[in-house]
Amino acid sequence: MNAQDLKSGAGPYFTPRALIQGMVDCIAPKPGETVCDPACGTGGFLFTAHDYIVHHYPNLTKDEKRRLKEGAFRGWELVQGTVRVCAMNLMLHGIGSEKSVPIKVADALAADPGERFEVVLANPPFGKKSSTMIVGEDGKTSTEKDIIERDDFWATTSNKQLNFVQHIKTLLKPHGRAAVVVPDNVLFEGGAGETIRRKLLHECDVHTLLRLPTGLFYAQGVKANVLFFDKKPASETPWTKKLWIYDLRTNKHFTLKTNPLKREALDEFVACYNPANRHDRKPTWSDGRSPHPNPLPEGDGRVRRARHREREGIGTEGRWRCYDYDELIARDKASLDIFWLKDDSLTDSDNLPPPDVIAQEIVDDLEAALEQFRLIAGDLNGSARVDA
Secondary structure, three states, X not given: OOHHHOOOOOOOXXXXXXXXXXXXXXXXXXXXXXXXXXXXXXOHHHHHHHHHHHHHOOOOOHHHHHHHHHOOEEEEEOOHHHHHHHHXXXXXXXXXXXXXXXXXEOOHHHOOOOOOEEEEEEOOOOOOOOEEEEEOOOOOEEEEEOOEOOOOXXXXXXXXXXXXXXXXXXHEEEEEEEEEEXXXXXXXXXXXXXXXXXXXHXXXXXXXXXXXXXXXXXXXXXXXXXXXXXXXXXXXXXOOOEEEEEEOOOOOOOOOOOOOOOHHHHHHHHHHHOOOOOOOOOOOOOOOOOOOOOOOOOOOHHHHHHHHHHHHOOOOOOOEEEXXXXXXXXXXXXXXXXXXXXXXXXXXXXXXXXXHXXXXXXHHHHHHHHHHHHHHHHHHHHHHHHHO
C-alpha cells in the first residue's frame, strides 16, 4: 500500500506518486545524505528517495547500505494509524526494521528537534483551521489558538503552511536542499507571509518554483506549488539571485480518476530544472525582445507576432522563465504568485476542457469553500461557548 491508495490520515490528502518522483528526481539525494520528511504520511517521499539512491548508485558499500537502511531517513507523523502504514511501507522498501522505525509520532511544529538534514522533502497538510477545540474534565469546551511561537521562526502565525516553511528552514543543514509543496496562499499572503518570504529570499537560495495544476489532490479545489530552496550561511546580501518558475497549471487539466498526473507530464520541468547542474538553465519563454543572431526584417511575420505578444503582455508559450531578486522583492508584498501565460479557456471557447471536467472543478471549489466555512463556524461556535 502506498500514499495514493489512501484518502484518510494526517492532513486532507496524500501526494500523487508522479509528483513525489518528479520532486525526488530534481533533489537527487546521494549516498551518505540524511533525508527528512516532517509530515511524512505513509512515507512516500522517504522510500522514493531510498529507491532513487539504490537505482542511481548500484555499487554501494556494505557500510553505505547499512546506513541507508538504519540512519539515512527520518520522519514525523501526527496520526498513529498512518504511522503503522508508513512503517510497513518503509520496511518493504528496505528502510528500518520491526524494532527500529525511523518515524516519530509527534507534532513536528511543536519544537525544534535539534536534528539537521541534508535533504528535506515534504507535503505538509493543508488547511486554514487556526484553533483547536479543548474539552475540559467538567465537559465545558474552549478553543485554543494554534499559534506557533518559536525562537527559530522569523514570524509568529497560525498559518501552519507558513510555519512548516519556517520549520523546514530550521531542519536543513547549511547548504541543505528542500522541496516542499505549498498552497498558493504561502506565495501571496501578507503580514507574516510577507515577512517569511522576504527572509526566505534573503537567507536561503530560493531558486525554483513549480506551479502545479489543480485536480491532483484529494483535498478539493487545492491550488498548490512546489518550492525548492537551499539553506545558506548568514550573509548581509541576499542569497536568492534568480527564481526560476515553471507553469504546469495554465491550460493544464488533470483529474484523480479520468486523467491523473503521470510522471511523463513532469519530464520537461525536470529537464529544465537540470538536476545535474541547475546553474546551467535556459528559459523556454521569451518576451519577443531577445536579440536574434540573424536580425529579422521588420516585415517578417515573426517580428509582428513578437510585437503583438509584447503589447499584450503574452510572451511566447514557454512555461519556464526566471525572475531576478530585485524584481521579486519589488512586487507587492514580495508575492511569488507569478504567472504570465494566457489562459486559453478565458478567451477561446474551443479550448475549454470537457464539460465533466468543468463541472467537477466547480464542485471542487464549492466543496473547498464549504469546508473553510465549516472550520470558521466551528471556531466561532467554540468562542461563543467560552464567552457564555
